[in-house]
Amino acid sequence: MEAKLQNKRPKYLNLLRIRQPLPAVISILHRLTGVLLFFPGIPLLLCTLQLMLGSQDGYEKLQTFLLNPVVKVGLLLLLWFLFHHLCAGIRYLALDLHYGITLSQARASSKLVLAMGIILTILFGLVIW
Amino acid sequence: MVKRPDRIVTGAHYGLKDWLVQRVSAVLMAVYIIMLMAIVFISAPQDYMAWKTIFNNQWMRIATFLFLVSLYWHAWIGVRNVLMDYVHATAIRLTLQILVILSLLFYLVWSAEILWS
Numbered sequence: 001m002e003a004k005l006q007n008k009r010p011k012y013l014n015l016l017r018i019r020q021p022l023p024a025v026i027s028i029l030h031r032l033t034g035v036l037l038f039f040p041g042i043p044l045l046l047c048t049l050q051l052m053l054g055s056q057d058g059y060e061k062l063q064t065f066l067l068n069p070v071v072k073v074g075l076l077l078l079l080w081f082l083f084h085h086l087c088a089g090i091r092y093l094a095l096d097l098h099y100g101i102t103l104s105q106a107r108a109s110s111k112l113v114l115a116m117g118i119i120l121t122i123l124f125g126l127v128i129w
Numbered sequence: 130m131v132k133r134p135d136r137i138v139t140g141a142h143y144g145l146k147d148w149l150v151q152r153v154s155a156v157l158m159a160v161y162i163i164m165l166m167a168i169v170f171i172s173a174p175q176d177y178m179a180w181k182t183i184f185n186n187q188w189m190r191i192a193t194f195l196f197l198v199s200l201y202w203h204a205w206i207g208v209r210n211v212l213m214d215y216v217h218a219t220a221i222r223l224t225l226q227i228l229v230i231l232s233l234l235f236y237l238v239w240s241a242e243i244l245w246s
Contacts, residue, residue, distance in 0.1 A: 038204045050243050059177035089155050
């Protein structure tokens, strides 16, 4: 009896075939955006700072560089990584403090995190465009 | 003779320091970002000299440096956890972890050079 039950268990879990709940999606995006902020995020941030503060010449180079629409889209993408990571991080800090730990609250805050990340990116996009 | 292990596997909070550093560094970075946005919003720098003036202030340099140190420490804990989760071959994981530490140390020196040059 027990052997039969064991046999029916799945041998592996195909992550792509499981419909993940929104908090799980937020969580993996938090991890993914974290890695992308480490690379290429940090070196790009330092390059920008160096150009911006290094010399008048570098500052002007940076300005011309940022006029390129492809660069602008890349910047917006990195900003979305940052804002999503930040908003999801604030949600985890709240969870650590036992705020919003019921299922309905956790689902609602996941939606809020996803929305806030996108809204902040759009707002910043409007400012820099 | 059974040698008693020095460490018990559970219940001794060995991961607590990293857990705490990850959260404290996150809060510090969030505070810095809010402060920076307020400064940029108020003084609205338009050219090179205006930006340079903001970052020539010694307190601003120190705050920015502390932000970057928090960022690198935060990045180390995060990336280390990701590597521990997905890279199971010890030799490869150790190599990658050393590369991450070296790159973060390089960024640290570079940050000081940018801010104080």
